[in-house]
Amino acid sequence: MAVKRMIEAIREALDEEMARDPRVIVLGEDVGVKGGVFVATRGLIEKYGPDRVIDTPLSESGIVGVAIGAAMNGLRPVAEIQFADFIHPAMDQIINEAARIRYRSNGAWGCPVVVRAPYGAGIRGGLYHSQSVESFFAHVPGLKVVIPSTPADAKGLLKSAIRDEDPVIFLEPKRGYRAIQGEVPDGDWVVPIGPARIAREGDRLTAVAYGMMLHLALQAAEQVAGEGIEVEVIDLRTLAPLDRSTILASVRKTGRLLVVHEDNRTLGMGAEVAALVAEEALYDLDAPVRRVTMPDLPATPFAAVLEDAVLPDTQRIAQAMRDLARE
Amino acid sequence: MVIDVVMPQLGESVTEGQIVRWLKQPNQPVARFEPLVEVLTDKVTVEVPSPVEGRLLSIEVPEGETVPVGTVIARLEAAGATAPATPEPRPAGTVQSTGPGPAGLDAEGATGGGGAEARYSPAVRRLAREHGVDLARVRGTGHGGRVTREDVLAYVAARQRQATAPPSAPPEPPSTPQRPPAVSPGRTPEPAGAVPASPVRQVIARRMVESWTTIPHAWTMVEADVTALAALREQVRETFVRREGFELTYLPFAVKAVVETLQEHPELNASWQDGRIVYHRSVHVGVAVGLEDALLVPVIREAERLSLVGLARALHDLVRRARERRLGADETAGGTFTVNNTGALGSVLSAPIINPPQAAILTTEAVQRRLVVLKDDQLAIRSIMALCLSFDHRVADGVQALRFLNGVKRRLEAFGPGMPLA
Numbered sequence: 001m002a003v004k005r006m007i008e009a010i011r012e013a014l015d016e017e018m019a020r021d022p023r024v025i026v027l028g029e030d031v032g033v034k035g036g037v038f039v040a041t042r043g044l045i046e047k048y049g050p051d052r053v054i055d056t057p058l059s060e061s062g063i064v065g066v067a068i069g070a071a072m073n074g075l076r077p078v079a080e081i082q083f084a085d086f087i088h089p090a091m092d093q094i095i096n097e098a099a100r101i102r103y104r105s106n107g108a109w110g111c112p113v114v115v116r117a118p119y120g121a122g123i124r125g126g127l128y129h130s131q132s133v134e135s136f137f138a139h140v141p142g143l144k145v146v147i148p149s150t151p152a153d154a155k156g157l158l159k160s161a162i163r164d165e166d167p168v169i170f171l172e173p174k175r176g177y178r179a180i181q182g183e184v185p186d187g188d189w190v191v192p193i194g195p196a197r198i199a200r201e202g203d204r205l206t207a208v209a210y211g212m213m214l215h216l217a218l219q220a221a222e223q224v225a226g227e228g229i230e231v232e233v234i235d236l237r238t239l240a241p242l243d244r245s246t247i248l249a250s251v252r253k254t255g256r257l258l259v260v261h262e263d264n265r266t267l268g269m270g271a272e273v274a275a276l277v278a279e280e281a282l283y284d285l286d287a288p289v290r291r292v293t294m295p296d297l298p299a300t301p302f303a304a305v306l307e308d309a310v311l312p313d314t315q316r317i318a319q320a321m322r323d324l325a326r327e
Numbered sequence: 328m329v330i331d332v333v334m335p336q337l338g339e340s341v342t343e344g345q346i347v348r349w350l351k352q353p354n355q356p357v358a359r360f361e362p363l364v365e366v367l368t369d370k371v372t373v374e375v376p377s378p379v380e381g382r383l384l385s386i387e388v389p390e391g392e393t394v395p396v397g398t399v400i401a402r403l404e405a406a407g408a409t410a411p412a413t414p415e416p417r418p419a420g421t422v423q424s425t426g427p428g429p430a431g432l433d434a435e436g437a438t439g440g441g442g443a444e445a446r447y448s449p450a451v452r453r454l455a456r457e458h459g460v461d462l463a464r465v466r467g468t469g470h471g472g473r474v475t476r477e478d479v480l481a482y483v484a485a486r487q488r489q490a491t492a493p494p495s496a497p498p499e500p501p502s503t504p505q506r507p508p509a510v511s512p513g514r515t516p517e518p519a520g521a522v523p524a525s526p527v528r529q530v531i532a533r534r535m536v537e538s539w540t541t542i543p544h545a546w547t548m549v550e551a552d553v554t555a556l557a558a559l560r561e562q563v564r565e566t567f568v569r570r571e572g573f574e575l576t577y578l579p580f581a582v583k584a585v586v587e588t589l590q591e592h593p594e595l596n597a598s599w600q601d602g603r604i605v606y607h608r609s610v611h612v613g614v615a616v617g618l619e620d621a622l623l624v625p626v627i628r629e630a631e632r633l634s635l636v637g638l639a640r641a642l643h644d645l646v647r648r649a650r651e652r653r654l655g656a657d658e659t660a661g662g663t664f665t666v667n668n669t670g671a672l673g674s675v676l677s678a679p680i681i682n683p684p685q686a687a688i689l690t691t692e693a694v695q696r697r698l699v700v701l702k703d704d705q706l707a708i709r710s711i712m713a714l715c716l717s718f719d720h721r722v723a724d725g726v727q728a729l730r731f732l733n734g735v736k737r738r739l740e741a742f743g744p745g746m747p748l749a
Contacts, residue, residue, distance in 0.1 A: 286476035
């Protein structure tokens with residue numbers, strides 16, 4: 001088992017799946033000769049050739065449309081969108097086509113497409129390189145939405161996504177591509193889509209997070225643990241389908257829930273998790289559900305001070321934990 | 328419509344506030360956003376505006392009293408509302424008592440989580456139902472005295488213990504400190520007059536007594552040779568004033584040295600909390616500012632992120648606003664270490680009192696020109712500054728204290744002419 005960066009774990013998953021199954025292809029802008037804008041696909045074109053590692057024109061709708069067509073004809077495409085901010089032209093293909101093929105064929109056909117996209121703020125990416133798009137897709141039945149927060153999960157979940165018979169939106173926290181390092185099991189390491197992970201055990205309150213925010217939530221939990229507040233931190237890993245039982249079991253134990261995400265507040269994942277707990281665990285709640293999120297902004301600001309001001313950070317999360325514990 | 332005005336939370340870490348002065352009296356009209364009352368939190372006085380236009384019905388908390396955030400302090404009648412002719416009079420600052428609980432379970436003055444209008448969380452109500460608990464008898468430890476899930480479980484556990492344990496002796500009353508003997512009659516000094524201490528003085532008094540009586544203070548001192556630093560200050564004095572608009576003092580250098588040393592040896596960037604030592608990640612430096620009638624300690628948060636010039640600017644800004652009484656309630660809270668530039672008052676040696684819950688406080692004393700013996704037995708005139716440290720002997724011993732103090736000294740002595748000021 002070696003320590004790897006998240007981006008390396010993603011590359012390893014693509015490489016292993018392409019070696020294992022000749023039906024797996026990769027397509028997207030600059031994924032071939034350049035090796036991808038974040039070098040996730042570096043070296044693949046040399047290994048598998050331009051028929052399986054396809055440089056496409058700048059056309060997100062085309063990339064995903066071609067991937068869907070290829071999937072319907074027996075291939076298993078992994079489409080890369082350079083930044084989640086650019087995924088919107090492909091919305092029609094993803095929502096109206098990929099997500100519905102299973103339903104409209106009465107279960108007969110699958111659509112084994114993976115759409116990979118780096119998402120999230122905190123890298124001074126400004127308006128067009130910082131968006132969180134998970135809620136758009138988690139809202140659509142027929143799509144699976146996966147966000148890893150560790151290199152091991154990135155590898156294991158991406159392999160599961162490629163093997164899945166239905167479409168998977170695989171969002172990667174780009175701020176963690178190089179920042180997050182961790183041990184990655186060698187060989188055919190697969191993490192099932194669906195189950196959340198208890199990243200830290202505690203009994204005072206439950207904090208639900210995913211992606212980069214998971215790491216900030218863990219840091220905050222470490223901070224308040226020094227003050228006697230033991231926080232249970234849950235890494236969602238899969239946003240759709242949501243692992244309801246892990247969330248509910250934790251809240252039943254702690255009686256308090258905090259959700260952290262860098263997506264906008266309104267109708268973000270926090271709203272769904274809060275509603276779930278209100279419906280299923282009201283009589284275990286000892287305090288209102290709290291959320292630490294980005295405010296409802298049209299876009300992430302470019303100015304560093306403004307980005308820092310709106311993006312949840314460890315201090316804000318720790319303070320929310322303290323407040324909720326004392327509520 | 329009658330509206331309750333509650334003690335606002337004026338800062339993130341503020342939990343209570345003191346009523347300084349009511350600016351309106353019952354039955355007086357108030358405009359929306361018109362100042363209603365002056366509130367003191369953490370030595371900063373803030374005017375609380377009226378949330379609505381209307382009439383002040385009653386004052387629930389008298390001047391001088393301190394109540395937790397969220398406590399009802401006054402009741403207003405909103406304009407256009409038909410209010411009861413005379414509001415139900417209630418003695419100020421109390422809630423309806425709900426009867427004492429079983430002995431040993433109910434603290435004196437417990438309000439059963441807020442009396443008749445108490446709100447209980449779903450979890451609390453479910454537990455009360457399952458265990459047959461009368462919630463009015465449970466003492467709340469949550470926000471504003473709310474009964475939490477843990478309170479109910481503790482109550483149930485205590486009730487079980489009581490049911491099974493033999494009756495025990497009542498707990499020892501806490502020992503009261505000996506009062507100083509009164510001055511013997513016939514020798515009473517003639518007072519020159521007495522005034523009630525101002526609210527700020529009372530806060531200072533309470534804090535100092537708390538610190539002095541709960542923290543075992545140890546004290547130590549080293550001298551730093553700041554001759555080179557003095558030369559550096561002289562060298563950049565004019566350009567600095569021209570560029571920044573204020574004088575460059577020794578204080579930013581001292582704070583910079585303190586912050587860097589605390590990063591290297593974090594033992595004193597800590598707090599003693601119930602038998603555990605909590606180490607703080609960031610250095611939030613409090614800087615004591617003496618005013619005519621009070622001592623304020625504004626805090627530079629995350630001081631490790633600031634350059635020397637950044638610290639100088641932050642210090643200049645905080646000191647100026649402290650003198651103008653324009654500090655926010657949050658700006659005097661959350662310090663992890665305090666620096667006091669007693670040298671500005673001409674002091675050459677002092678034994679400061681720790682600012683709880685911090686573990687230490689450092690004073691920088693007046694720079695003195697002294698004749699000193701150098702390493703090679705030469706005599707020289709040098710600029711010497713004493714650095715005095717009071718520290719919490721529970722948190723650290725002399726080893727850590729002097730390691731820290733010598734680190735500050737080493738850094739101060741390393742400043743010299745020709746250094747770029749970043």
